[in-house]
Amino acid sequence: MKRKIIGYHQDEKQDWVADLDCFHGQHVRHEPPFFNRPWSDTAEGRASKLGEVLDCKRCDDLEFPEGLAEYKRTPEFTQDTIPKGLLKNHTTKLGTWGKVHVLQGALLYTPEGQPSTRVHEGETANIPPEMLHHVAADGDVRFYVAFYTQLA
Ligand SMILES: [Zn+2]
Numbered sequence: 566m567k568r569k570i571i572g573y574h575q576d577e578k579q580d581w582v583a584d585l586d587c588f589h590g591q592h593v594r595h596e597p598p599f600f601n602r603p604w605s606d607t608a609e610g611r612a613s614k615l616g617e618v619l620d621c622k623r624c625d626d627l628e629f630p631e632g633l634a635e636y637k638r639t640p641e642f643t644q645d646t647i648p649k650g651l652l653k654n655h656t657t658k659l660g661t662w663g664k665v666h667v668l669q670g671a672l673l674y675t676p677e678g679q680p681s682t683r684v685h686e687g688e689t690a691n692i693p694p695e696m697l698h699h700v701a702a703d704g705d706v707r708f709y710v711a712f713y714t715q716l717a
Pocket of ligand 1: 621623624
């Protein structure tokens with residue numbers, strides 16, 4: 566999934582890592598001949614790439630980023646009370662990760678362009694910001710969705 570560079574930090578080996586707007590990081594080291602990114606070696610070069618877009622595989626893999634905090638959650642829904650909006654393709658906004666918590670039964674979770682996952686009782690599923698997805702009850706189900714962001 567395409568994500569914008571919003572900042573940088575250095576890892577424990579002093580390699581430069583781009584901070585993406587999904588809260589994942591991605592290495593941008595200059596390591597010729599394998600990685601030819603001379604811009605990452607200078608403050609000016611890094612600044613010039615702010616706002617540019619990188620492909621974030623960790624979002625495609627639905628990998629929940631570290632360091633996020635829950636700020637809101639929905640009420641519990643059942644197969645009879647799932648809001649219609651959740652059954653159709655929809656997204657969370659930029660800066661918001663969702664996590665579906667299935668309390669009972671099972672829920673089908675389908676991120677756009679990916680196979681459906683059956684989320685069972687006691688399990689969770691991650692929803693990246695702005696990724697189209699929908700859910701469907703798989704028999705009787707009880708679940709809620711919690712929302713996470715990076716708190717300053
Ligand atoms: Zn990402």
